[in-house]
Amino acid sequence: MNGELESNFFLLVRSDKAKAFQLVFDAYWESLYKQAYKKIHSSDLAQDLVQDVFICLWDKIDLLDAEKSVLAYLYAILRNKILKIYEKDEVRLRYAINVTAKEVACDNYSQNTLLEKELKKIIDQEIELMPPRMKAIYILKKEDELSIKEIADNLSLSEQTIKNQLQSAYNRLRNRVKDYDSSLALLTILITKYL
Template identity: 75%
Template sequence: MYKELESNFFLLVKLDKNKAFNLVFDAYWSALYKQAYKKVHCTDLAQDLVQDVFVSLWDKIELLDAEGSVLAYLFAILRNKILKLYEKDSVRLKYAVSVTTKVAPSDVHSQNAILEKELKAIIDAEVEKMPLRMKEIYLLKREDELSIKQIAQDLSLSEQTVKNQLQMAYQRLRARVKDYDSSLALLALFIAKHL
């Protein structure tokens, strides 16, 4: 049927443009839709693209080369429309990225302040849950800024015990922040060590 349609299409156009168009529409709509959907993964958008293809065909039906394939012509129009769509989306994406990266400094500062406050609350809550000795060592390191050697002397512990307790404290904090939101983990570690 398609071969017959291809060979008789231009004769049909001269005799009855509407009938020729309707035959091509019925014969090729499904194939064009499948191709469009494969490229854009959206039913409505694929249907719109195919509709636009047939509008273009209707507008230029009398100008087509009688030696060419109607189906090839339709697929070429579809390909061009999809490329234009991707190009528009690319421009929109670049614009969206440029707009969203231009955050006012005050917004960045306030966002960082909120994030820092939230992380501090998470860390403080986890510190409260630590065993007493671990908590004591962690607070001496964090708040009093004592060295491992000083903490070991003050608490009559070995330096290795202090290191082990700090390591376990940091592991607990990392795990807690990771459970909360993995994107905050690095910032939390930085704050935990520098607060």
């Protein structure tokens, strides 16, 4: 929005607050959305953030300083909202790490237990989809707890082949969990319990 439109905005605020708001909304919504999406990579969340920015504008529209840029004000609100999301995500991740690291006893209805069950189900489904040799090697390693050498001897394969097959299996499982729902950071942390 150029200087003339900024001036018009502040003049309109005095006479028709809704029209002034619509002028700014039409001019800035798309650029704010693009900025939010670039930072958080979620269309729905970016739209929610921009909506929150405009709610803040509406709540403070009468208090804005005509000497300052409306666009700069909107970007500042958006930046603060994005930073709050990053802070919340960091707190959640630290909490998830602490919960899994301490191996806290949980009752059957706790969120952690439910997430672990969901994770186990996802892993079991992916194991069933593995090629037969990879699946057999993975099961011998994880369920029968055989060493790489023991598996190689049992299957008459080289130890390097066993290592390669296990690495491929681990990669498949990690990708499956990540593809399932990347927003569940706890699942990604818990996967190490099963790999």
